[in-house]
Amino acid sequence: MSDALACYTEGRLRPSPAGPIRVGSGLLLDIRPLTAADAEALRSHVRALSTRSRHNRYLGGVNELPSTEVARLLGGVGGTVFPLVADMLDGDRRAMVGEAVYAIDRAAGTAEFALSVRDEWQGRGVGTALLGAIAVRAARTGAALLHGETLRGNDAMLALAARVGAVEVRHRGDPRLIRIERMLTACDIAIAA
Ligand SMILES: CC(C)(COP(=O)(O)OP(=O)(O)OC[C@H]1O[C@@H](n2cnc3c(N)ncnc32)[C@H](O)[C@@H]1OP(=O)(O)O)[C@@H](O)C(=O)NCCC(=O)NCCS
Numbered sequence: 019m020s021d022a023l024a025c026y027t028e029g030r031l032r033p034s035p036a037g038p039i040r041v042g043s044g045l046l047l048d049i050r051p052l053t054a055a056d057a058e059a060l061r062s063h064v065r066a067l068s069t070r071s072r073h074n075r076y077l078g079g080v081n082e083l084p085s086t087e088v089a090r091l092l093g094g095v096g097g098t099v100f101p102l103v104a105d106m107l108d109g110d111r112r113a114m115v116g117e118a119v120y121a122i123d124r125a126a127g128t129a130e131f132a133l134s135v136r137d138e139w140q141g142r143g144v145g146t147a148l149l150g151a152i153a154v155r156a157a158r159t160g161a162a163l164l165h166g167e168t169l170r171g172n173d174a175m176l177a178l179a180a181r182v183g184a185v186e187v188r189h190r191g192d193p194r195l196i197r198i199e200r201m202l203t204a205c206d207i208a209i210a211a
Pocket of ligand 1: 071
């Protein structure tokens, strides 16, 4: 069995480097880079999040994703920031059900992530798939550590972190937050290869 296949059958992180994947709940997802054509759909996605989800995603009071922020994401910020979207596929139709972003710090060998899943699609494996896609892509850039931050009490994010084998670490700067860390393993790197 190849390393990548062995890792796949471990079942923790789904290898989703390209093309549609079927997640445990049966949803067919296409996880792909954000493009300029998605700008308005991304803003609608953020607007449609519940107040609680938006608060959890942006760690505070964001109501709208400013178009300048969308432009920043699309601009690539010097090739270190990578936005992704998760589309749910149903026959000929596709609909954005999640988004994620990861930022690579090449000098530190780390990748920082944040993500959101549309409320009515939460709990169906989309977040796990997005985080798996980030891990694969980040490993491909040479990152050795994936990290993010979440508000204390964000049970869904903490459950997702545990699901993918991440650990909770005390946040040095802000007592409202928990830092989540996951080493990128030989499995992630094998899948990414
Ligand atoms: C956090 C978030 C991305 C999780 O996405 P999701 O698609 O619901 O996650 P999944 O369906 O892949 O679930 C992952 C695990 O968490 C568990 N889980 C999901 N929601 C949960 C909740 N509210 N409470 C407890 N566990 C939960 C699932 O049961 C699953 O574990 P399992 O596979 O062992 O059953 C989503 O809830 C979200 O978008 N929240 C708002 C934004 C946010 O909080 N972002 C994180 C900070 S950047």
